Amino acid sequence: MTRPPNREPVLRVRDLTVTYHGIDSPITAVRGVDLDIMPGEVVALVGESGSGKSSTAHAVVGLLPPGSRMTGSIRVDGVEMSTLSQARLCDIRGRVIGFVPQDPSLSLDPTKRVGDQVAEVLRIHDATSQRAARSRAVDLLEAAGLPDPAVRAKQYPHELSGGMRQRVLIAAALACRPALVIADEPTSALDVTVQAQILDSLDQLTRDMGTAVLLVTHDLGVAADRARRVVVMSTGRIVEHGTPQTVLRSPAHSYTQRLIASIPTLGTAMARGRPEPREATPLLVAHRLVKEYRHPGRSGRRRSRFRAVDDVSFTIGKGETFAIVGESGSGKSTTARLITRLTSATAGDLTLGGIDLARTKGEALRQMRKRIQLVHQNPDASLDPRMTVEAIVEEPMWAFGVGTAPLRRARAADLVDQVALPRSVLQRRARELSGGQRQRVAIARALALQPELLVCDEPVSALDVTVQAQILDLLTGLQAELGLSYLFISHDLAVVGQISDRVAVMRNGRILELGTTEEIFSAPQSAYTRQLLDAIPGRGVFSA
Amino acid sequence: MIWYLLQRVLQAVFVVWAAYTLTFTVLFMLPSDPVAIMLGTASGGETTGIDPAQIAALRAEYGFDQPVIVQYLTMLGDALRGDFGQSILTGARVAERIATELPHTLALGGLALVLAVTLGFTVGMLSIYPRKRVVRSALTALPPLGIAVPSFWLGILLIQQVSFGWGLLPATGNEGFASLVLPALTMAVPTGAILAQVFAASLRVTLAEPYIDVVRAKGASRARIFYGHAIRNATLPTMTLVGLLVGNLVGGAAIAETIFGRSGIGRLTVQAVSNQDIPMVQGVVMLAAVTTVTVTLLVDLIYPLIDPRVRTRAAAQ
Structure with missing residues (x-):
């Protein structure tokens, strides 16, 4: 794109500092950030949690939470934002700056029709009639790629899928053809294939309108694919910026280098080269598993049945990592719940080491639980925040009456060593730990009863990439040391490629494709697997 | 939707039966x-000195010998037909008796409920909405x-000041609307206070929701954020409480x-309890149970009107 020289940047941030009230002392989230975005330019702001990228974005829209302090200058379209009156600020928000939030499931008013939520922006800024705004909203929804926009506009948020909701939010953000759109992790809550489509729509619309975009993301791949310029933040400062090519291929700052090295890509996945999967003795055999839920029919009268897991068969060998990949609604998590017997299968067989698991009940089932342990996706939710780490790790042993109190304490200390945490964490509470440390505690707890199979349900999805890499290394190390088998559930093909021996791709409750990691990644049989592989962001930059 | 209704009604019937x-x-x-x-042997203890035949006759008449x-x-059968027997004290x-007394209490309770809801929502709202921190703090303490x-104590205070001190409203009696105001206010204050607290907390939670940020980013004014989005969403949990508090008002009416x-x-309840007038107590308890259940049912029916998610769930059932 050519632009006339000496044009004013649409966003000009100078020496921005954002401070929050901490429990003991103020926390400075952003320290002296300078940032310019030219009209029509797409700039990606990349960083891990706590880097200050979201605080920077929120400061620009004026959405910092109460109790935060901001200094420095933010000029949008030549207007200094920090000294504006409330009324002027309201006039600029929505009209000059659009905002696309992170989590579409929480970002729409649940009690209002989605069409009206788009029309609201027009009503605020354009003084149009309700009727005119509504019909314009339908056009905007259509432009944002929402199918059946006239019908959808009359629906409520809970009747739409995550991707559709994000389209609604994009339509609302772009309704007044703003000069700048702030997109705060707009697709991190969505499936990869949906992510690609949503970002395509956003690209298309902003290009047509000449709108500049500040794309905040933790995903370097997304940044590389979508932005003309990448800005990397760490601990509140900008540490690097430049074109995607220069930043990603020849990063100057050590933090950026570390960030890039941690990203699991298909390239690194193959390069790591796990040993040839051997014909291992089967540990877990799932045969034609089915899980049906009663599903209220849309007519309200006829009750149909819904198969969350539909005729799924696989085996997991001793010492093997078996991965199930799929998008939301594919049935992968339900399969994990069937294997751990947190729910029972409607039909099918399940054996662990030759013993029937599907129909075991009561105390026998409880004893079986020792052999299969679970690591959850979100360590914030799966650990009691008020329990000490020692109590958390000891709890399974206590539940099964393993050893005496001093023995359990000693074992807890060993387990903490095993997951590479300092022993000092034993007396600390879960809420005092970082996300990565908490996930290590969750793994230590899962190992407490010396299980044979560890079911990991999205164990690294809630973690930053650098932490993700460390946890994956830990899991690989523990497997070699203890001869564990893993059932690894993930939506992220790149992560799966890095850790697993064999992969099953699930969709709509069925296994579409099952093979060694090598086979799935280099010669995918189904169109859907190819689609999943193509949707992984950053392929162009990283593999070229 | 019909199934949702039926389910709620069946639940209500069960609760009334259980209360009975x-x-x-x-x-x-x-x-x-x-x-x-x-x-007439006050405490219901000794019956010596009264003809045993007379006692037996009474027992048979009231069915106590069964x-x-x-x-x-x-x-239970009689109660289903609306017959709760007769007062063992007065024979009414x-x-x-309940039918004669009910209109007075309905008027009182109705006014108290209106006052409580108005007070609760206004105070709850005003402890969050104003930009001046002092105003908010003061209203949060209320x-x-x-x-x-x-x-x-509040009732006595009101009588002392408003009736005797200023002579504005009557202190006692059943005559006219004026006599309703003070007792209704006495009943409304504690109920309204609970509502205010819950509504304010609910508003605070709602205002921290990401969708409110989105509305703010659209350029909505503070008033639009409140009236257009926050209040409706914050009303949902408060509604349930209104249903429960109506039960409380029956107790408040006694005081x-x-x-x-x-x-x-x-008043009737207080008399019936202190005189151990069992059929009368039973009748009043049933009235309270039916009232509470009916209001809760109404709340359940209003819920889908406010929250489309409940509507979908109801339609699916």
Whole structure:
């Protein structure tokens, strides 16, 4: 794109500092950030949690939470934002700056029709009639790629899928053809294939309108694919910026280098080269598993049945990592719940080491639980925040009456060593730990009863990439040391490629494709697997 | 939707039946003898000196000589037909007595509820909405005060000041709207205070929701954020509480009617309980149960109108 020289940047941030009230002392989230975005330019702001990228974005829209302090200058379209009156600020928000939030499931008013939520922006800024705004909203929804926009506009948020909701939010953000759109992790809550489509729509619309975009993301791949310029933040400062090519291929700052090295890509996945999967003795055999839920029919009268897991068969060998990949609604998590017997299968067989698991009940089932342990996706939710780490790790042993109190304490200390945490964490509470440390505690707890199979349900999805890499290394190390088998559930093909021996791709409750990691990644049989592989962001930059 | 309705109604019927049975059981287990009460031996203890034949006749007349289960079923059957028997003290029909007293209490309770809801929502809203921190803090302190103040004390205070001090409103009696105001206010303060507290907390939670940020980013004014989005969403949890608090108002009526010397269900209850007038107590308890259940049912029916998610779930059932 050519632009006339000496044009004013649409966003000009100078020496921005954002401070929050901490429990003991103020926390400075952003320290002296300078940032310019030219009209029509797409700039990606990349960083891990706590880097200050979201605080920077929120400061620009004026959405910092109460109790935060901001200094420095933010000029949008030549207007200094920090000294504006409330009324002027309201006039600029929505009209000059659009905002696309992170989590579409929480970002729409649940009690209002989605069409009206788009029309609201027009009503605020354009003084149009309700009727005119509504019909314009339908056009905007259509432009944002929402199918059946006239019908959808009359629906409520809970009747739409995550991707559709994000389209609604994009339509609302772009309704007044703003000069700048702030997109705060707009697709991190969505499936990869949906992510690609949503970002395509956003690209298309902003290009047509000449709108500049500040794309905040933790995903370097997304940044590389979508932005003309990448800005990397760490601990509140900008540490690097430049074109995607220069930043990603020849990063100057050590933090950026570390960030890039941690990203699991298909390239690194193959390069790591796990040993040839051997014909291992089967540990877990799932045969034609089915899980049906009663599903209220849309007519309200006829009750149909819904198969969350539909005729799924696989085996997991001793010492093997078996991965199930799929998008939301594919049935992968339900399969994990069937294997751990947190729910029972409607039909099918399940054996662990030759013993029937599907129909075991009561105390026998409880004893079986020792052999299969679970690591959850979100360590914030799966650990009691008020329990000490020692109590958390000891709890399974206590539940099964393993050893005496001093023995359990000693074992807890060993387990903490095993997951590479300092022993000092034993007396600390879960809420005092970082996300990565908490996930290590969750793994230590899962190992407490010396299980044979560890079911990991999205164990690294809630973690930053650098932490993700460390946890994956830990899991690989523990497997070699203890001869564990893993059932690894993930939506992220790149992560799966890095850790697993064999992969099953699930969709709509069925296994579409099952093979060694090598086979799935280099010669995918189904169109859907190819689609999943193509949707992984950053392929162009990283593999070229 | 029909199934949703049916389910709610069945639940309501079950609760009323359970309340009836529980009251019957508790009253049956009381150590006093109803026949003795009827015969005027105050505590219902000694019946010596009264003709045993007379006692037996009374027992037979009221069915007290029957096995418990028969008594229960007979009374339940009568109750279903709206017949709660007669007061063992005055011999008046329970249903008729309740019917005469009910309008007074309905007027009082209705006004109290309107005041409580108005007060609760206004104070709750004003403790969040104003930009001035002082105003918010002051209004946030009000509800705990309202809950802490005992209502009989508040009632007496109002009589002292408003009636005797300023001579504005009557202190006692059943005549006209003016006599309703003070007792209704006495009942409304604690109820309204609870509502205010819950509504304010609910507003605070709602305002921290990501969708409010999105509305703010659209350029919405503070008023639009509140009236267009926050209030409706914050009303949902508060609605459920309104249903529950109506039950409380029945208890409040007992206090208010006693202090302000009004006739009504509250007064009737106090008399019935202190005289161990079992059928009368049973009748009043049933009235309270039916009222609470009906209001809760109404809340359940209003819920889908406010929250489309409940509507979808209801339609699916």
